[in-house]
Amino acid sequence: MVRPRPVLLGAVLALLLAFGGGLVLIPAGGPGAEAADEGLPLPPDIPRLAEGPQYEECLGLLRSDPDGALSFAEGWEGAGGGEGARHCAALALLALGEPDRAAERLEALARNSQGSAAARAAVFAQAVQGWMLADQAGRAYAAATMGLTIAPEDTGLMLDRAVALGTLGRYRDALDDLARVTQAEPDRAEAWVFQAAALRHLDRLPEAVGAVDRALALAPDNAEALLERGILRQLRGDAKGARADWQRVIAVAPDSAAADLAQQNLALNEAGPKRR
Structure with missing residues (x-):
């Protein structure tokens, strides 16, 4: 049975903290700060x-x-x-x-x-x-x-466990669960996003790019996928492409945690040359 996964803001923040890397900052207030306001x-x-x-x-x-x-x-x-x-x-x-x-x-x-x-x-x-x-x-x-x-066989729980493993820094173990999810549900875009982020943390950037491209092929306006691709583009020296992705995150999901992080990344991107 495929069980739909709700997206609590706190859970998304935890995921992004686990897999964020790059320029992503930890949002103030902690991962549970806005739980009461979300579904x-x-x-x-x-x-x-x-x-x-x-x-x-x-x-x-x-x-x-x-x-x-x-x-x-x-x-x-x-x-x-x-x-x-x-x-x-x-x-x-x-x-x-x-x-x-x-x-x-x-x-x-x-x-x-x-x-x-x-x-x-x-x-x-x-x-x-x-x-x-x-x-x-x-x-x-x-x-x-x-x-x-x-x-x-509950792929939702596999995905949950992968997020927890990523938060613990156990990216290879997270990839094992994510591989099972994507094999069972190859059209599950968020699993490809999480896989891309875990691969990035393991410095497997070409594979990470392939995974996030797969996610965006399935869901072109997926905010977390756009956020992740922006991080990967920044790491590969494509500052213009990174900015475009983060601006798109803000456009498609303006009130989301992903948009908050994209905005912070844009600010850091702009501040970087001045610091040097």
């Missing part, structure tokens, strides 16, 4: 751990009123809400900017749940994102690995 890792077709109107009501509150969702979940758990209540409470903590507490609960829930393998894998994926938001890539790697023990 939760809860696409509508992710398998649920429970059923019933209270579960759906609680999940429905997450985006509009996470404080209310937490209060609802805690009251419901006290009345015997079980796994559904604990799941909603953990996601509410994530929405409220407490990713470490959320990830701890999500991981425990995924380990001990009586739900289906698909549902448990989905919760492990949510735990991975929580740990990444909490800047704990080692815990994210462990959670992804546990998820893959029950859903070994």
